[in-house]
Amino acid sequence: MKHLLQTSDLTINDISQILSDAQYFIDGGNWSPKKNVFIANLFFENSTRTKCSFEVAQRKLGLDIIPFEVGTSSVSKGETLYDTVKTLEAIGIDAVVIRHNQDRYFDELVGKSDVSIINAGDGCGHHPTQSLLDLLTIKQEFGSFKGLKVAIIGDIRHSRVARSNADTLVRLGAEVVFSGPVEWFNDELLENGSYEDIDSTVETADVVMLLRIQHERHGEKGTKAADDYHQAFGLTIERERRMKSGSIIMHPAPVNRNVEIDDSLVECKRSRIFKQMTNGVYIRMAVLKRTIEQMEGSGQNEDINKK
Ligand code: CP
Structure with a gap:
């Protein structure tokens, strides 16, 4: 290589x-x-x-x-x-x-x-190295990728992490679903996964992978009020309670606390966010x-x- x-x-x-x-x-x-x-x-x-x-x-x-x-x-x-x-x-x-x-x-x-x-x-x-460290984190948790459901949620359009992970996860046999604001979707990425509403996807995903809102790539237009985003597309305490047993939370970080994810969930039992960094x-x-x-x-x- x-x-x-x-x-x-x-x-x-x-x-x-x-x-x-x-x-x-x-x-x-x-x-x-x-x-x-x-x-x-x-x-x-x-x-x-x-x-x-x-x-x-x-x-x-x-x-x-x-x-x-x-x-x-x-x-x-x-x-x-x-x-x-x-x-x-x-x-x-x-x-x-x-x-x-x-x-x-x-x-x-x-x-x-x-x-x-x-x-x-x-x-x-x-x-690519973010995707590899994400894969290692998932493998440590579940042992393999086949049959896992990974929900990638948020600013899909601007996310190099979403693109790299959708490629590797699908090739390794995982199911990838995307969620978040429709205007931030990316048709090219939808070739590797389907859209699912966040409220149903958090209940069925093995991995809930949140993405940072990439304000630096939005320009003047397209920014959303933090609280509106959190309620509509963020991992709130109420949504975390509905996650299935054994499922984990990931985020490439840096995290916008209380936007993509509630502050109290960043270091909760399900979170592997700092583990990702170590990996x-x-x-x-x-x-x-x-x-x-x-x-x-x-x-x-x-x-x-x-x-
Ligand atoms: N996840 C990630 O790439 O973080 P940095 O931008 O801090 O390198």
Whole structure:
């Protein structure tokens, strides 16, 4: 795996191996590259979880992190993303983790640079490592995906998390349903799942996955009053009470408390929101491992436990 740009880059077998490697790291397993690997994290959009967990993952694997902040880089002088990546390649960087507000920013890079690219989120496009950490969280809970019902609720249209998760979950055999404001739907995503009213879906879903309202992608139009949204489409205390036994709550975060989910439910017994964040470190270790193995030319199917 030279790059990880979108979940469709991964076969079911790839996903299964990444989840297995992540669990190996959670269980205390070790792995490190054969030689120094230089990596830079290029975040053109704000982030707490993805940026920090990639950095923790990189440190745990012993990678050499080259500090890069967009605001103090030559991007502020007008240097393009393409020239930035070509520059990092020229000075010896092996891999870059990139978050950018432009959908498919990576199309202008792939094939034009030898640097491995790991997508940490592109606009409304894709968020592959978020999907993988969500899958790990679901697998830890239920053991497998077949027959599970996953309700993805909220700002579907602007959500790279919804797109990535709908792709992986359906391929793994789960049923995906979408809920939320109809004007925030996405016809393309409905190919992977149907619409269901929130009041019925919370009663039947195994996983209630709430999405953040992405105000930054709405412009002036389309913002909703927080309380109106919460009552109409949020996980209220009353809706949580109707969730089926054993079902869990997920949210990629950051959470708008009392909007997508009642404040008191963010850390309730059903919530796996902070577990998702913890899993993000180990998933990113597993993704980095596969990328580096490809650089080293070692077999990606090699059993990690034999190392
Ligand atoms: N879930 C997620 O991508 O969070 P950040 O924007 O904080 O990285």
